Amino acid sequence: GAGVSQSPSNKVTEKGKDVELRCDPISGHTALYWYRQSLGQGLEFLIYFQGNSAPDKSGLPSDRFSAERTGGSVSTLTIQRTQQEDSAVYLCASRIGPLNTEAFFGQGTRLTVV
């Protein structure tokens, strides 16, 4: 597809379980971002990948959160031992490069921890 694709669109999980969220960026985009948006709140930066550089993980809220980007394309955000406060929409974005270009966002994965 032409846009950023995220899967699943909705995920309900039990507290304590691990979840994996997937992001397929636009082909050729070297920069990829993950954000979290809790109900009624703004976007919280989580992690940023740029090419082959070490990712900027400064936004990850705890060591239960991790992300990978394999082959410079698909990214997976993993949340271990989920807690109810992890419930949110997780948004992925990509851009063709780091400089002076627009970011394209996916529709997000709505995570509900029960």
Next chain:
Amino acid sequence: DAKTTQPPSMDCAEGRAANLPCNHSTISGNEYVYWYRQIHSQGPQYIIHGLKNNETNEMASLIITEDRKSSTLILPHATLRDTAVYYCIVRETFGSSNTGKLIFGQGTTLQVKP
């Protein structure tokens, strides 16, 4: 990234111009001003960006003050579909280890009324 300040909410009558302000008093010389918006239940959408000159595209105009400490996004003829949260972001484009990182604030909720 420089911090931005936006009013939490604004109203605008349909068909009138919507003027959304943003303060970024600590902006530095290599930081661009970006605007995104997020319509309910969707991922954010790029609108426009600029460095120091005023910019216009098919969606909006961006007016940046001469000292670059504030800017205004103008939607010339607001429609009901422009109801959204509007985010103002400043971001380094070069010469910084944070290049490429996008940090969103709380934004302005614009309500266009008939």
